[in-house]
Amino acid sequence: MPQTNHPVEQQWSSAEQEIARQACDRAREREMxxxxxxxxxxxxxxxxxxxxxxxxxxxxxxxxxxxxxxxxDQYDAMIFLFARLIKEGWLSLEDLAGLEASKLTKISALTRL
Amino acid sequence: MPQTNHPVEQQWSSAEQEIARQACDRAREREMxxxxxxxxxxxxxxxxxxxxxxxxxxxxxxxxxxxxxxxxDQYDAMIFLFARLIKEGWLSLEDLAGLEASKLTKISALTRL
Structure with missing residues:
Protein backbone atom coordinates (compact mmCIF):
# COMPACT_ATOMS: atom_id res chain seq x y z
CA MET A 1 0.00 0.00 0.00
CA PRO A 2 1.38 3.46 -0.83
CA GLN A 3 1.78 5.89 1.99
CA THR A 4 -0.86 8.56 2.07
CA ASN A 5 -0.17 12.20 2.81
CA HIS A 6 -3.04 12.42 5.25
CA PRO A 7 -1.78 12.94 8.77
CA VAL A 8 -2.96 10.30 11.18
CA GLU A 9 -5.58 11.79 13.46
CA GLN A 10 -4.53 11.60 17.04
CA GLN A 11 -6.66 10.70 19.98
CA TRP A 12 -7.14 13.42 22.55
CA SER A 13 -8.48 12.25 25.91
CA SER A 14 -10.84 14.60 27.67
CA ALA A 15 -8.05 15.36 30.17
CA GLU A 16 -5.75 16.31 27.28
CA GLN A 17 -8.45 18.44 25.70
CA GLU A 18 -8.79 20.32 28.96
CA ILE A 19 -5.00 20.80 29.22
CA ALA A 20 -4.92 22.09 25.63
CA ARG A 21 -7.75 24.54 26.21
CA GLN A 22 -6.21 25.83 29.42
CA ALA A 23 -2.81 26.25 27.74
CA CYS A 24 -4.46 28.24 24.94
CA ASP A 25 -6.27 30.45 27.42
CA ARG A 26 -3.07 31.00 29.38
CA ALA A 27 -1.06 31.94 26.28
CA ARG A 28 -3.76 34.31 25.06
CA GLU A 29 -3.98 35.93 28.48
CA ARG A 30 -0.19 36.41 28.61
CA GLU A 31 -0.07 37.79 25.09
CA MET A 32 -2.92 40.22 25.72
CA ASP A 73 -10.77 24.57 17.53
CA GLN A 74 -9.26 21.42 16.01
CA TYR A 75 -7.08 19.70 18.56
CA ASP A 76 -4.72 18.20 15.96
CA ALA A 77 -4.08 21.68 14.56
CA MET A 78 -3.29 22.86 18.07
CA ILE A 79 0.00 20.97 17.84
CA PHE A 80 1.13 23.64 15.37
CA LEU A 81 -0.38 26.45 17.40
CA PHE A 82 1.42 25.26 20.54
CA ALA A 83 4.74 25.09 18.68
CA ARG A 84 4.19 28.63 17.45
CA LEU A 85 3.22 29.89 20.91
CA ILE A 86 6.32 28.30 22.41
CA LYS A 87 8.53 29.88 19.75
CA GLU A 88 6.89 33.23 20.42
CA GLY A 89 7.44 32.84 24.15
CA TRP A 90 3.78 32.71 25.24
CA LEU A 91 3.88 29.04 26.30
CA SER A 92 6.47 26.61 27.58
CA LEU A 93 6.40 22.83 27.32
CA GLU A 94 5.63 22.82 31.05
CA ASP A 95 2.26 24.42 30.28
CA LEU A 96 1.45 21.33 28.23
CA ALA A 97 2.41 18.80 30.89
CA GLY A 98 -0.09 15.96 30.84
CA LEU A 99 -0.27 15.61 27.06
CA GLU A 100 0.88 12.30 25.60
CA ALA A 101 4.64 12.03 25.06
CA SER A 102 4.13 11.59 21.28
CA LYS A 103 2.31 14.94 21.09
CA LEU A 104 4.94 16.73 23.17
CA THR A 105 7.68 15.29 20.95
CA LYS A 106 5.90 16.59 17.83
CA ILE A 107 5.40 20.02 19.34
CA SER A 108 9.00 20.13 20.47
CA ALA A 109 10.23 19.10 17.03
CA LEU A 110 8.09 21.77 15.36
CA THR A 111 9.57 24.48 17.57
CA ARG A 112 12.98 23.68 16.11
CA LEU A 113 11.89 24.12 12.49
CA MET B 1 -33.96 80.38 -19.09
CA PRO B 2 -34.28 77.67 -16.45
CA GLN B 3 -32.00 77.92 -13.44
CA THR B 4 -29.15 75.45 -13.44
CA ASN B 5 -27.94 73.58 -10.41
CA HIS B 6 -24.32 74.37 -11.13
CA PRO B 7 -22.85 76.65 -8.49
CA VAL B 8 -21.22 79.75 -9.88
CA GLU B 9 -17.45 79.40 -9.63
CA GLN B 10 -15.97 82.06 -7.44
CA GLN B 11 -12.80 83.98 -7.97
CA TRP B 12 -10.08 83.43 -5.40
CA SER B 13 -7.30 86.01 -5.38
CA SER B 14 -3.84 84.70 -4.61
CA ALA B 15 -4.09 86.44 -1.20
CA GLU B 16 -7.36 84.57 -0.51
CA GLN B 17 -5.82 81.29 -1.65
CA GLU B 18 -3.01 81.83 0.83
CA ILE B 19 -5.49 82.63 3.64
CA ALA B 20 -7.46 79.48 2.80
CA ARG B 21 -4.38 77.26 2.78
CA GLN B 22 -3.15 78.69 6.06
CA ALA B 23 -6.57 78.24 7.67
CA CYS B 24 -6.62 74.60 6.53
CA ASP B 25 -3.15 74.00 7.93
CA ARG B 26 -4.10 75.65 11.21
CA ALA B 27 -7.27 73.59 11.59
CA ARG B 28 -5.46 70.34 10.78
CA GLU B 29 -2.71 71.18 13.24
CA ARG B 30 -5.26 71.91 15.99
CA GLU B 31 -7.21 68.77 15.25
CA MET B 32 -4.10 66.58 15.25
CA ASP B 73 -7.69 71.11 -3.17
CA GLN B 74 -10.58 72.92 -4.89
CA TYR B 75 -11.01 76.35 -3.36
CA ASP B 76 -14.76 76.48 -4.02
CA ALA B 77 -15.20 73.21 -2.14
CA MET B 78 -13.23 74.70 0.76
CA ILE B 79 -16.28 76.86 1.54
CA PHE B 80 -17.96 73.65 2.73
CA LEU B 81 -14.84 72.39 4.47
CA PHE B 82 -14.47 75.69 6.36
CA ALA B 83 -18.11 75.57 7.46
CA ARG B 84 -17.56 72.03 8.73
CA LEU B 85 -14.33 72.96 10.52
CA ILE B 86 -16.06 75.91 12.22
CA LYS B 87 -18.94 73.68 13.33
CA GLU B 88 -16.44 71.15 14.67
CA GLY B 89 -14.56 73.88 16.53
CA TRP B 90 -11.24 73.67 14.64
CA LEU B 91 -11.60 77.08 12.95
CA SER B 92 -13.33 80.36 13.69
CA LEU B 93 -14.44 82.99 11.20
CA GLU B 94 -11.51 85.09 12.46
CA ASP B 95 -9.13 82.51 10.96
CA LEU B 96 -10.65 83.35 7.58
CA ALA B 97 -10.34 87.12 7.88
CA GLY B 98 -9.30 88.52 4.52
CA LEU B 99 -11.64 86.41 2.41
CA GLU B 100 -14.29 88.30 0.41
CA ALA B 101 -17.44 89.16 2.37
CA SER B 102 -19.56 87.04 0.00
CA LYS B 103 -17.49 83.94 0.82
CA LEU B 104 -17.60 84.58 4.57
CA THR B 105 -21.39 85.02 4.35
CA LYS B 106 -21.73 81.67 2.58
CA ILE B 107 -19.50 79.91 5.09
CA SER B 108 -21.38 81.49 7.96
CA ALA B 109 -24.74 80.46 6.47
CA LEU B 110 -23.51 76.87 5.98
CA THR B 111 -22.48 76.62 9.63
CA ARG B 112 -26.09 77.23 10.59
CA LEU B 113 -27.48 74.37 8.48
Whole structure:
Protein backbone atom coordinates (compact mmCIF):
# COMPACT_ATOMS: atom_id res chain seq x y z
CA MET A 1 0.00 0.00 0.00
CA PRO A 2 1.38 3.46 -0.83
CA GLN A 3 1.78 5.89 1.99
CA THR A 4 -0.86 8.56 2.07
CA ASN A 5 -0.17 12.20 2.81
CA HIS A 6 -3.04 12.42 5.25
CA PRO A 7 -1.78 12.94 8.77
CA VAL A 8 -2.96 10.30 11.18
CA GLU A 9 -5.58 11.79 13.46
CA GLN A 10 -4.53 11.60 17.04
CA GLN A 11 -6.66 10.70 19.98
CA TRP A 12 -7.14 13.42 22.55
CA SER A 13 -8.48 12.25 25.91
CA SER A 14 -10.84 14.60 27.67
CA ALA A 15 -8.05 15.36 30.17
CA GLU A 16 -5.75 16.31 27.28
CA GLN A 17 -8.45 18.44 25.70
CA GLU A 18 -8.79 20.32 28.96
CA ILE A 19 -5.00 20.80 29.22
CA ALA A 20 -4.92 22.09 25.63
CA ARG A 21 -7.75 24.54 26.21
CA GLN A 22 -6.21 25.83 29.42
CA ALA A 23 -2.81 26.25 27.74
CA CYS A 24 -4.46 28.24 24.94
CA ASP A 25 -6.27 30.45 27.42
CA ARG A 26 -3.07 31.00 29.38
CA ALA A 27 -1.06 31.94 26.28
CA ARG A 28 -3.76 34.31 25.06
CA GLU A 29 -3.98 35.93 28.48
CA ARG A 30 -0.19 36.41 28.61
CA GLU A 31 -0.07 37.79 25.09
CA MET A 32 -2.92 40.22 25.72
CA UNK A 33 -1.44 41.38 29.02
CA UNK A 34 1.88 42.05 27.28
CA UNK A 35 0.10 43.96 24.50
CA UNK A 36 -1.88 46.09 26.97
CA UNK A 37 1.30 46.89 28.91
CA UNK A 38 3.12 47.80 25.70
CA UNK A 39 0.33 50.13 24.55
CA UNK A 40 0.04 51.82 27.95
CA UNK A 41 3.81 52.36 28.09
CA UNK A 42 4.31 53.61 24.55
CA UNK A 43 1.11 55.57 23.89
CA UNK A 44 1.88 58.08 26.63
CA UNK A 45 4.93 59.26 24.70
CA UNK A 46 3.36 59.64 21.25
CA UNK A 47 4.25 63.10 19.96
CA UNK A 48 3.62 62.97 16.22
CA UNK A 49 0.95 61.78 13.83
CA UNK A 50 3.52 59.54 12.17
CA UNK A 51 4.07 57.70 15.45
CA UNK A 52 0.33 57.58 16.11
CA UNK A 53 -0.40 55.96 12.74
CA UNK A 54 2.47 53.53 13.31
CA UNK A 55 0.77 52.49 16.56
CA UNK A 56 -2.51 52.21 14.65
CA UNK A 57 -0.90 49.97 12.00
CA UNK A 58 0.67 47.87 14.74
CA UNK A 59 -2.71 47.45 16.49
CA UNK A 60 -4.40 46.52 13.19
CA UNK A 61 -1.82 43.77 12.63
CA UNK A 62 -1.96 42.51 16.23
CA UNK A 63 -5.76 42.44 16.20
CA UNK A 64 -5.88 40.46 12.97
CA UNK A 65 -3.19 38.11 14.26
CA UNK A 66 -4.84 37.52 17.64
CA UNK A 67 -8.28 37.02 16.09
CA UNK A 68 -7.04 34.29 13.74
CA UNK A 69 -4.43 32.70 16.00
CA UNK A 70 -6.74 31.70 18.82
CA UNK A 71 -9.72 30.76 16.63
CA UNK A 72 -8.35 27.20 16.22
CA ASP A 73 -10.77 24.57 17.53
CA GLN A 74 -9.26 21.42 16.01
CA TYR A 75 -7.08 19.70 18.56
CA ASP A 76 -4.72 18.20 15.96
CA ALA A 77 -4.08 21.68 14.56
CA MET A 78 -3.29 22.86 18.07
CA ILE A 79 0.00 20.97 17.84
CA PHE A 80 1.13 23.64 15.37
CA LEU A 81 -0.38 26.45 17.40
CA PHE A 82 1.42 25.26 20.54
CA ALA A 83 4.74 25.09 18.68
CA ARG A 84 4.19 28.63 17.45
CA LEU A 85 3.22 29.89 20.91
CA ILE A 86 6.32 28.30 22.41
CA LYS A 87 8.53 29.88 19.75
CA GLU A 88 6.89 33.23 20.42
CA GLY A 89 7.44 32.84 24.15
CA TRP A 90 3.78 32.71 25.24
CA LEU A 91 3.88 29.04 26.30
CA SER A 92 6.47 26.61 27.58
CA LEU A 93 6.40 22.83 27.32
CA GLU A 94 5.63 22.82 31.05
CA ASP A 95 2.26 24.42 30.28
CA LEU A 96 1.45 21.33 28.23
CA ALA A 97 2.41 18.80 30.89
CA GLY A 98 -0.09 15.96 30.84
CA LEU A 99 -0.27 15.61 27.06
CA GLU A 100 0.88 12.30 25.60
CA ALA A 101 4.64 12.03 25.06
CA SER A 102 4.13 11.59 21.28
CA LYS A 103 2.31 14.94 21.09
CA LEU A 104 4.94 16.73 23.17
CA THR A 105 7.68 15.29 20.95
CA LYS A 106 5.90 16.59 17.83
CA ILE A 107 5.40 20.02 19.34
CA SER A 108 9.00 20.13 20.47
CA ALA A 109 10.23 19.10 17.03
CA LEU A 110 8.09 21.77 15.36
CA THR A 111 9.57 24.48 17.57
CA ARG A 112 12.98 23.68 16.11
CA LEU A 113 11.89 24.12 12.49
CA MET B 1 -33.96 80.38 -19.09
CA PRO B 2 -34.28 77.67 -16.45
CA GLN B 3 -32.00 77.92 -13.44
CA THR B 4 -29.15 75.45 -13.44
CA ASN B 5 -27.94 73.58 -10.41
CA HIS B 6 -24.32 74.37 -11.13
CA PRO B 7 -22.85 76.65 -8.49
CA VAL B 8 -21.22 79.75 -9.88
CA GLU B 9 -17.45 79.40 -9.63
CA GLN B 10 -15.97 82.06 -7.44
CA GLN B 11 -12.80 83.98 -7.97
CA TRP B 12 -10.08 83.43 -5.40
CA SER B 13 -7.30 86.01 -5.38
CA SER B 14 -3.84 84.70 -4.61
CA ALA B 15 -4.09 86.44 -1.20
CA GLU B 16 -7.36 84.57 -0.51
CA GLN B 17 -5.82 81.29 -1.65
CA GLU B 18 -3.01 81.83 0.83
CA ILE B 19 -5.49 82.63 3.64
CA ALA B 20 -7.46 79.48 2.80
CA ARG B 21 -4.38 77.26 2.78
CA GLN B 22 -3.15 78.69 6.06
CA ALA B 23 -6.57 78.24 7.67
CA CYS B 24 -6.62 74.60 6.53
CA ASP B 25 -3.15 74.00 7.93
CA ARG B 26 -4.10 75.65 11.21
CA ALA B 27 -7.27 73.59 11.59
CA ARG B 28 -5.46 70.34 10.78
CA GLU B 29 -2.71 71.18 13.24
CA ARG B 30 -5.26 71.91 15.99
CA GLU B 31 -7.21 68.77 15.25
CA MET B 32 -4.10 66.58 15.25
CA UNK B 33 -2.78 68.14 18.45
CA UNK B 34 -6.13 67.45 20.13
CA UNK B 35 -6.09 63.86 18.88
CA UNK B 36 -2.53 63.25 20.10
CA UNK B 37 -3.41 64.70 23.52
CA UNK B 38 -6.53 62.53 23.72
CA UNK B 39 -4.60 59.35 22.84
CA UNK B 40 -1.80 60.10 25.31
CA UNK B 41 -4.30 60.77 28.07
CA UNK B 42 -6.60 57.80 27.48
CA UNK B 43 -4.16 55.11 26.35
CA UNK B 44 -2.32 55.14 29.65
CA UNK B 45 -5.44 53.88 31.41
CA UNK B 46 -6.39 51.05 29.02
CA UNK B 47 -6.92 47.93 31.10
CA UNK B 48 -8.88 45.54 28.88
CA UNK B 49 -8.76 44.26 25.33
CA UNK B 50 -12.28 45.59 24.78
CA UNK B 51 -11.10 49.13 25.56
CA UNK B 52 -7.99 48.62 23.42
CA UNK B 53 -10.02 47.56 20.38
CA UNK B 54 -12.39 50.49 20.97
CA UNK B 55 -9.37 52.81 20.79
CA UNK B 56 -8.27 50.98 17.64
CA UNK B 57 -11.71 51.45 16.05
CA UNK B 58 -11.65 55.10 17.05
CA UNK B 59 -8.21 55.61 15.47
CA UNK B 60 -9.31 53.83 12.27
CA UNK B 61 -12.27 56.21 11.96
CA UNK B 62 -10.23 59.32 12.78
CA UNK B 63 -7.50 58.35 10.33
CA UNK B 64 -9.98 57.81 7.52
CA UNK B 65 -11.73 61.07 8.39
CA UNK B 66 -8.54 63.14 8.57
CA UNK B 67 -7.15 61.65 5.36
CA UNK B 68 -10.26 62.57 3.36
CA UNK B 69 -11.15 65.83 5.10
CA UNK B 70 -7.93 67.69 4.35
CA UNK B 71 -7.40 66.25 0.87
CA UNK B 72 -9.57 68.99 -0.66
CA ASP B 73 -7.69 71.11 -3.17
CA GLN B 74 -10.58 72.92 -4.89
CA TYR B 75 -11.01 76.35 -3.36
CA ASP B 76 -14.76 76.48 -4.02
CA ALA B 77 -15.20 73.21 -2.14
CA MET B 78 -13.23 74.70 0.76
CA ILE B 79 -16.28 76.86 1.54
CA PHE B 80 -17.96 73.65 2.73
CA LEU B 81 -14.84 72.39 4.47
CA PHE B 82 -14.47 75.69 6.36
CA ALA B 83 -18.11 75.57 7.46
CA ARG B 84 -17.56 72.03 8.73
CA LEU B 85 -14.33 72.96 10.52
CA ILE B 86 -16.06 75.91 12.22
CA LYS B 87 -18.94 73.68 13.33
CA GLU B 88 -16.44 71.15 14.67
CA GLY B 89 -14.56 73.88 16.53
CA TRP B 90 -11.24 73.67 14.64
CA LEU B 91 -11.60 77.08 12.95
CA SER B 92 -13.33 80.36 13.69
CA LEU B 93 -14.44 82.99 11.20
CA GLU B 94 -11.51 85.09 12.46
CA ASP B 95 -9.13 82.51 10.96
CA LEU B 96 -10.65 83.35 7.58
CA ALA B 97 -10.34 87.12 7.88
CA GLY B 98 -9.30 88.52 4.52
CA LEU B 99 -11.64 86.41 2.41
CA GLU B 100 -14.29 88.30 0.41
CA ALA B 101 -17.44 89.16 2.37
CA SER B 102 -19.56 87.04 0.00
CA LYS B 103 -17.49 83.94 0.82
CA LEU B 104 -17.60 84.58 4.57
CA THR B 105 -21.39 85.02 4.35
CA LYS B 106 -21.73 81.67 2.58
CA ILE B 107 -19.50 79.91 5.09
CA SER B 108 -21.38 81.49 7.96
CA ALA B 109 -24.74 80.46 6.47
CA LEU B 110 -23.51 76.87 5.98
CA THR B 111 -22.48 76.62 9.63
CA ARG B 112 -26.09 77.23 10.59
CA LEU B 113 -27.48 74.37 8.48
Missing amino acids: TALLTYVRETAGAIASMETLWKLHDFLSARRHDLDSKYAE | TALLTYVRETAGAIASMETLWKLHDFLSARRHDLDSKYAE
